[in-house]
Amino acid sequence: MAERLNFWSTLTDPLIRQNPVTLQILGICSALAVTTTLATALTMSVSLTVVLTMAAGLVSMIRRHIPDTIRLIVQIVIVASLVIVIDQILQAYFAEISRALSVYVGLITTNCLVLGQTEAYARHHAPLPAMVDAFGNGLGYSFVLIVIGSLRELFGKGELFGAQILPLAESGGWFTPLSLMLLAPSAFFLLGLLVWTIRSFKPEQAEAREHTPPLYVEPAE
Amino acid sequence: MAGPDWNPFRRILALPNESRLKTVFVAFLVSVVCAALVSGATVVLRPIQAANRAAEEQARIAALVNGIPGMAQLLEQSGGALSTVVIDLEKGRAAQDVTPANLEAALSDPDNWTQLEPGQDIAGLGQRPDFVQIYLLRDTDKVSLALLPLSGQGYGGRIDAILALRGDMNTFAGLAVTQHSETPGLGGRIEEASWQAGFPGTELRDDSGELRFRVARGPSSGVHEVDGITGATRTGRGVTQMVRFWLGPDGYGPLIAAISRGEF
Numbered sequence: 001m002a003e004r005l006n007f008w009s010t011l012t013d014p015l016i017r018q019n020p021v022t023l024q025i026l027g028i029c030s031a032l033a034v035t036t037t038l039a040t041a042l043t044m045s046v047s048l049t050v051v052l053t054m055a056a057g058l059v060s061m062i063r064r065h066i067p068d069t070i071r072l073i074v075q076i077v078i079v080a081s082l083v084i085v086i087d088q089i090l091q092a093y094f095a096e097i098s099r100a101l102s103v104y105v106g107l108i109t110t111n112c113l114v115l116g117q118t119e120a121y122a123r124h125h126a127p128l129p130a131m132v133d134a135f136g137n138g139l140g141y142s143f144v145l146i147v148i149g150s151l152r153e154l155f156g157k158g159e160l161f162g163a164q165i166l167p168l169a170e171s172g173g174w175f176t177p178l179s180l181m182l183l184a185p186s187a188f189f190l191l192g193l194l195v196w197t198i199r200s201f202k203p204e205q206a207e208a209r210e211h212t213p214p215l216y217v218e219p220a221e
Numbered sequence: 222m223a224g225p226d227w228n229p230f231r232r233i234l235a236l237p238n239e240s241r242l243k244t245v246f247v248a249f250l251v252s253v254v255c256a257a258l259v260s261g262a263t264v265v266l267r268p269i270q271a272a273n274r275a276a277e278e279q280a281r282i283a284a285l286v287n288g289i290p291g292m293a294q295l296l297e298q299s300g301g302a303l304s305t306v307v308i309d310l311e312k313g314r315a316a317q318d319v320t321p322a323n324l325e326a327a328l329s330d331p332d333n334w335t336q337l338e339p340g341q342d343i344a345g346l347g348q349r350p351d352f353v354q355i356y357l358l359r360d361t362d363k364v365s366l367a368l369l370p371l372s373g374q375g376y377g378g379r380i381d382a383i384l385a386l387r388g389d390m391n392t393f394a395g396l397a398v399t400q401h402s403e404t405p406g407l408g409g410r411i412e413e414a415s416w417q418a419g420f421p422g423t424e425l426r427d428d429s430g431e432l433r434f435r436v437a438r439g440p441s442s443g444v445h446e447v448d449g450i451t452g453a454t455r456t457g458r459g460v461t462q463m464v465r466f467w468l469g470p471d472g473y474g475p476l477i478a479a480i481s482r483g484e485f
Contacts, residue, residue, distance in 0.1 A: 062247075062251075064238075065234060065238065065243070065247055066247065067239060067243060067244040067247055070244055070247070070248055073248075074247065077251055077252060077255050081255035081256075081258050081259050082258075084262065085258060085259065085262040088262045088263055088266045088270070089262070089266065091266070091270050091273070092269040092270050092273065095273040095274075
């Protein structure tokens with residue numbers, strides 16, 4: 001029973017409490033780039049979760065036989081091969097979305113989230129816990145992508161999954177699209193707001209100040 | 222796996238991780254497995270990807286064709302589908318080893334471009350590609366429509382267009398301007414459907430076979446002219462020269478001759 005509880009917390013911890021994006025600020029490059037629409041965000045989330053889980057499983061399976069001197073390159077080779085396979089599958093079955101994601105699927109290889117996961121966790125744990133933890137981290141990343149992606153698509157175009165939700169002003173509705181939402185800076189703003197929201201509910205996540213402002217400022221002469 | 226094979230494998234795995242032999246062995250094994258995985262996925266999925274790319278190309282042409290006035294009905298009437306052909310302009314027939322897929326690569330090679338003499342270069346291009354991708358619509362085994370890409374110098378810059386020629390290779394079925402930088406409101410009106418509507422039915426040559434097409438100054442006066450746009454004389458001349466160059470001997474001339482002879 002305790003074993004199962006343990007799995008449950010391994011799986012759910014990275015969702016909010018240990019979220020890789022909002023707490024560790026890992027993998028935000030792709031998180032910003034692919035969230036202009038919900039569909040691309042979702043595809044990216046699924047791809048990353050699959051790659052992360054499989055890479056963790058594979059690395060963990062051969063963890064006792066990976067020589068320390070070449071461990072990074074072995075991990076990268078495994079991750080890169082999985083990414084290529086996923087990219088090929090996307091190109092074959094989801095050509096439209098694959099074009100929208102362009103290079104970002106390939107860049108999963110260099111996503112620090114993936115390498116961090118295999119290096120820090122999968123290398124020291126049995127395959128099953130490693131995969132559960134990786135899957136949880138993938139879900140945490142997906143959660144952030146989906147939240148930002150849906151906000152950006154909703155306020156940038158008034159759509160969700162390409163279906164009109166808010167009636168546009170130009171076709172007789174009331175909603176004027178905020179085109180800023182479709183540009184990269186809005187993803188920074190939204191991610192910042194999301195981090196702020198999570199940290200105000202969970203103050204233990206806030207980092208210690210690097211320096212304290214002086215209490216008394218000497219008046220200029 | 223056979224018994225004797227199993228042993229050395231085990232023995233290597235039992236070596237300490239830091240031994241040189243095991244390091245090389247693990248690296249080799251991982252690369253072999255990953256290479257097999259990647260190659261397998263690529264080979265298995267390639268046909269589906271190729272089909273996707275072809276469908277995308279077809280959709281782009283369809284959008285173009287539907288943009289030409291009256292073209293949608295024409296397609297419906299003939300019930301055929303457009304075929305994409307890369308032609309060798311000089312020989313006037315389908316190119317031997319250039320396909321739509323590697324056309325871009327072929328055109329990045331300067332050897333596949335022909336420099337134009339000032340006398341020939343009435344469209345102001347400077348040089349002309351030797352290979353062009355065109356679209357043909359076949360009715361049984363005759364060409365009933367050819368979509369020919371054109372480009373030429375206008376007043377503000379290059380004009381790119383696609384001209385649709387009927388099966389007699391003399392009557393225009395329509396024109397679509399795909400890119401231009403003419404003055405908005407004057408020359409820029411060449412992108413308007415109302416101006417392009419003058420093209421269908423206009424003829425290219427007279428009975429003696431001489432190129433007679435031109436954009437008139439003012440209203441058209443004859444079957445070889447389309448209306449000019451007031452205040453855009455030079456844009457009109459640009460379009461005239463562009464059409465005359467590309468349908469003349471240095472452009473699609475050899476191809477048109479071949480199609481008229483029924484060789485396509």
